Amino acid sequence: MDTAEPLTLERRYHDACRAALTGMVEGAQEQVVGGADVSASGADAEVLGYQFRSHAKALRELPEAPLFFGRLDFAADGPHAREAGDHRGQRYHIGRLRITEHPSAPPLVVDWRAPVSRAFYQAGTRDPQGVAVRRRFGWAPGSKGDSSDLTGMEDEHLIAGADAEAQAPGEGPGSLIVAGEIERPRVGPMRDIAATIQPEQDDLVRGELTASVCVQGAPGTGKTAVGLHRAAYLLYTHPQRVRRSGLLILGPNRTFLRYIAEVLPSLGETGVRQSTVLDEVGRHPVRAEDAEAAALVKHDARMAEVLRRALYSRVRAPADSLAVPDGSYRWRVSREELERIVESVRGEEPSYAVGRERVRSRVVRAVQVQAERRSGPRNNTWVQKTGRSRPLSALVDQVWPRVRADEVLAGLLADPDALAAASDGLLTAEERRAILWARPPRSYKSAKWSPADLVLMDEIEGLLERPEGYGHIVVDEAQDLSPMECRAIARRAGFGSLTVLGDLAQATTPWAARSWGELLGHLGKPDATVTPLTTGFRVPKAIVGLANRLLAHLDVDVPPARSMRADGELRIRHVRTARDTGGTRGLPEAVRAAVAETVRDALGREGSIGVIAADAHTEPLRAALDAAGIGSAGPDELGARVTVLPASLAKGLEYDHVVAVEPAAIAAAERRGPHRLYVVLTRAVSRLDVVHSAPLPWEAPAAPQGEAPAAP
Numbered sequence: 001m002d003t004a005e006p007l008t009l010e011r012r013y014h015d016a017c018r019a020a021l022t023g024m025v026e027g028a029q030e031q032v033v034g035g036a037d038v039s040a041s042g043a044d045a046e047v048l049g050y051q052f053r054s055h056a057k058a059l060r061e062l063p064e065a066p067l068f069f070g071r072l073d074f075a076a077d078g079p080h081a082r083e084a085g086d087h088r089g090q091r092y093h094i095g096r097l098r099i100t101e102h103p104s105a106p107p108l109v110v111d112w113r114a115p116v117s118r119a120f121y122q123a124g125t126r127d128p129q130g131v132a133v134r135r136r137f138g139w140a141p142g143s144k145g146d147s148s149d150l151t152g153m154e155d156e157h158l159i160a161g162a163d164a165e166a167q168a169p170g171e172g173p174g175s176l177i178v179a180g181e182i183e184r185p186r187v188g189p190m191r192d193i194a195a196t197i198q199p200e201q202d203d204l205v206r207g208e209l210t211a212s213v214c215v216q217g218a219p220g221t222g223k224t225a226v227g228l229h230r231a232a233y234l235l236y237t238h239p240q241r242v243r244r245s246g247l248l249i250l251g252p253n254r255t256f257l258r259y260i261a262e263v264l265p266s267l268g269e270t271g272v273r274q275s276t277v278l279d280e281v282g283r284h285p286v287r288a289e290d291a292e293a294a295a296l297v298k299h300d301a302r303m304a305e306v307l308r309r310a311l312y313s314r315v316r317a318p319a320d321s322l323a324v325p326d327g328s329y330r331w332r333v334s335r336e337e338l339e340r341i342v343e344s345v346r347g348e349e350p351s352y353a354v355g356r357e358r359v360r361s362r363v364v365r366a367v368q369v370q371a372e373r374r375s376g377p378r379n380n381t382w383v384q385k386t387g388r389s390r391p392l393s394a395l396v397d398q399v400w401p402r403v404r405a406d407e408v409l410a411g412l413l414a415d416p417d418a419l420a421a422a423s424d425g426l427l428t429a430e431e432r433r434a435i436l437w438a439r440p441p442r443s444y445k446s447a448k449w450s451p452a453d454l455v456l457m458d459e460i461e462g463l464l465e466r467p468e469g470y471g472h473i474v475v476d477e478a479q480d481l482s483p484m485e486c487r488a489i490a491r492r493a494g495f496g497s498l499t500v501l502g503d504l505a506q507a508t509t510p511w512a513a514r515s516w517g518e519l520l521g522h523l524g525k526p527d528a529t530v531t532p533l534t535t536g537f538r539v540p541k542a543i544v545g546l547a548n549r550l551l552a553h554l555d556v557d558v559p560p561a562r563s564m565r566a567d568g569e570l571r572i573r574h575v576r577t578a579r580d581t582g583g584t585r586g587l588p589e590a591v592r593a594a595v596a597e598t599v600r601d602a603l604g605r606e607g608s609i610g611v612i613a614a615d616a617h618t619e620p621l622r623a624a625l626d627a628a629g630i631g632s633a634g635p636d637e638l639g640a641r642v643t644v645l646p647a648s649l650a651k652g653l654e655y656d657h658v659v660a661v662e663p664a665a666i667a668a669a670e671r672r673g674p675h676r677l678y679v680v681l682t683r684a685v686s687r688l689d690v691v692h693s694a695p696l697p698w699e700a701p702a703a704p705q706g707e708a709p710a711a712p
Helices: 004-034 043-060 081-087 115-122 176-183 199-205 223-237 239-245 254-260 277-281 292-298 302-312 335-347 352-375 380-387 390-399 405-414 416-422 429-435 451-464 483-492 516-522 541-551 589-602 615-627 663-668 673-681
Strands: 070-074 091-095 131-139 150-157 213-217 247-251 273-276 322-326 329-333 472-475 497-502 529-533 569-574 609-613 642-646 655-661 684-692
Touching (some): 004 043, 004 091, 004 150, 070 081, 091 115, 115 199, 131 176, 150 176, 199 223, 199 529, 213 223, 213 516, 223 247, 223 472, 247 254, 247 277, 254 273, 273 277, 277 483, 292 429, 292 451, 302 416, 322 390, 335 390, 352 390, 352 451, 405 416, 416 429, 451 483, 472 483, 483 516, 541 673, 541 684, 589 615, 589 684, 615 642, 655 663, 663 673, 663 684, 673 684
Parallel strands (some): 213 497, 213 529, 472 497, 569 684, 609 642, 609 655, 655 684
Antiparallel strands (some): 070 091, 070 131, 131 150
16 A cells, blocks of 8 residues: 555644644743732742643653654544444544643544553454554654654554454564564663553553552563553543652663663653662761672661661650649659559550650650649740750650661660670571671761661661652662561552562572562562563563573472564673683683674674673673774763673663673572573663573573672
8 A cells, every 4th residue: 555645644743742842842832921810929839830831841842853753543433433432433543641732622633541542452353443544654663753753654443453363462562663663772771662562561550559569570561651551641640649759760770760760751751750779868978888798788668667676776765754833833743653654655665766765755645634633724935935944855855865877776786785685586606797897987877888788777767757758769679688678668659559660580689689579578569469460572482491490409489481572683702711711710811702703793783782701700701892993881881882891780781782701600609690691691672692611501500609709
């Protein structure tokens, strides 16, 4: 069929949409200049002004991109028209943002998150949902949204094919445009997937705000994209509720956050906090590192009770009775009554700060009862004055002293007796020795804190005063969280919901989760639904097959992944060296030369190249590439053609071509090295080259774990 005329019409329509968007931006700016509604005043005017400014800013900062990627034509008559409901005979262009010529006019482009847009992702020949034709648009790679970049269209006649044998939703992308978009080279930051969301992904994206969900996603199944699009969907569907309480994106490290940073803005959502757990809990700079034995204890869930005991050990029984002056008279509260007050408050288990004030208010009440029996009611001024009296304040400081989280933690880690008392029946003597400071600082103010210490400090802060939470938190790479890190997140989601994303097979920390049930319990969401995503659209079948061979050697209950992509290349190159044992320690010169040769060959093709090796091998590899005249960048430099990065930072990233160097060294470098290797092998979206001199872990007995490779 000749598509020249329809393509021309769609380009003209895109020009009209562009003009309308320009009008929307100018109109939003006029609202800012003109001010809020004249009927508003005071706080109302300030709120409206903030909303106008935020809206105008968001429109101005929209990335330049095509304004629509799909179209829905609903049936106008026939048996399927009833399924179309109110959309009967209507046509809608689907894009990342609602575009209209006037707020009251029908939209030129419908937001992908709108209810009607769901049919774009869910309708199929077996269930047309009233859609006669679904049209997808093909845009030139890297298009900034110029109408001339609209290069093609693809129509699916859902009703016409309803009675024919056809692909059902969820069986993979039958569209050539979708397949081309998925397989497009990866250069620069992560892109949104609004145009390519699959039905099972769409179900997760559009889940209820109040429902916490956990996505067990095999490599390349789009779990990170699902989480980010779910965040965008919730902000669109529940704007006031979510923005009032806040939405937080938690990633494993800042490199990962930089990689995903442009996804939400491309979907029209700005101002969302994207952070790491350490950034959230970090009230002090990290100036120390724990040995693994100490870190394992500090991240263990038992530490929550140890810290609670350490904090509340500071609550003491009153030393004497209390005398409160009231003019020329003194009111007395007996020691026995004070003891009852302290014990009753402690039994209620409020936050420490609330408990302290409850003691104060109940002692004041005991004094007030005496005073009113003698001479009648007392007013609020009298109550406040009595509560601030020196004897009463001194009593509160004695029985329920004011403390700081860092002071409590330092007192615990520096004092063997205090630690023994707080951990009795919880930690072994060996575990206590592991976390005790060998050389205690002069005071808690001069202490050098490790990352694990900051997590413990946050636990104490939560006991002192419960923090304000977020309305929704998206937690990526959750399988690597420790129980204590999970508790830090749970405190921030006490009244909100979670989207938990991860893959147990990619769990690489020493305290990583073995099951989702255990981790969700620590997150405070034990009843969250766990949904597996096993169909990969990013990683080619040959590469997934290799990863599945390694998966069989990992101690996780995770189903093998499958790929809908038959393309891609896998090459394994064995480099012979003098002793053929170089992979677990030094990096042989022959291996470095082979890597440089492999990268040079890859530069003859399109796309990004990631050279991933054991952490200790990255600098020698970068030097080898420089010597070969091949420039390379570090993991923080997004958009580079060639990136050399340590295996420890590979999680969540993707490259068109990955060169995995000495898998045995990666597997031997840490306690869960084979899991780290599984991550490395699944970063490629087109080609994977494995360069090695040592035996491959999936073909030979695993190398001893825990021995870091030494750089030559």
